[in-house]
Amino acid sequence: xxxxxxxxxxxxxxxxxxxxxxxxxxxxxxxxxxxxxxxxxxxxxxxxxxxxxxxxxxxxxxxxxxxxxxxxxxxxxxxxxxxxxxxxxxxxxxxxxxxxxxxxxxxxxxxxxxxxxxxxxxxxxxxxxxxxxxxxxxxxxxxxxxxxxxxxxxxxxxxx
Numbered sequence: 001x002x003x004x005x006x007x008x009x010x011x012x013x014x015x016x017x018x019x020x021x022x023x024x025x026x027x028x029x030x031x032x033x034x035x036x037x038x039x040x041x042x043x044x045x046x047x048x049x050x051x052x053x054x055x056x057x058x059x060x061x062x063x064x065x066x067x068x069x070x071x072x073x074x075x076x077x078x079x080x081x082x083x084x085x086x087x088x089x090x091x092x093x094x095x096x097x098x099x100x101x102x103x104x105x106x107x108x109x110x111x112x113x114x115x116x117x118x119x120x121x122x123x124x125x126x127x128x129x130x131x132x133x134x135x136x137x138x139x140x141x142x143x144x145x146x147x148x149x150x151x152x153x154x155x156x157x158x159x160x
Contacts, residue, residue, distance in 0.1 A: 007031070007127035012137075017119045019107045020100075023050075027125060027132045028103040036099035040107070042092070042114045046139025048107070050132040053096060064090075107134075 007030045013021040031038045031050045039056040041049045067086070070076050076083055092110065099105055107115065116136045117123050124135040135143075 005030075006129045007132055008129065009125075009127045011125045012122055013125055014122050015107070015117060015119050019112055019119055021105055021107075021123060021125075021134075023099065023103045023105060023125065023132065025103060027127065028099055030127075031132055032099050032102065036102050037096055038099065039094050040097045040105075040111060041094040042111065043133065044139075045114065046116050046136040048111055048115050048134045049128070050097075050105070050134070051130075055130070056094070060094075 007027065009024065009027070011024050011027075015021050031052050033053060037053050039051040039053050041051060041056070043049050067076070067083070071083070095108060095111070097105065097108065115123070115134060116139070122137055124137055124140045126133045126135060126140070
């Protein structure tokens, strides 16, 4: 995954009555291709993420191919329940979306419920270096409360 620049920043937006929002121009440019296509993924309850399609597809293809080889080699026979669980989650985890006018995102059904934010309510957009995250405000503040005290140590660990 090539990183031209870090995607960082925090912005508040309001979903309209049709579950649309406008991304900041720099966020949209970082994750969408020339046609406005990108991947929307479910991360954790209250959080969705937007990825460059090519980056997402490469990561997904590499992982699926490794699992396929393990199945063909007979190394997953004792893990069929995990393989099925993986398949169920993979089937619902992501979808390709297209940003209208290069920055307007329509959140599809199924993803709306996972995000947990209704129409005419706020969401928090967060640059997460390699993707853009969409958070319900309550879920975002919970994560901040838990993780912000660890920032200094994380920064030192990653930058050593």
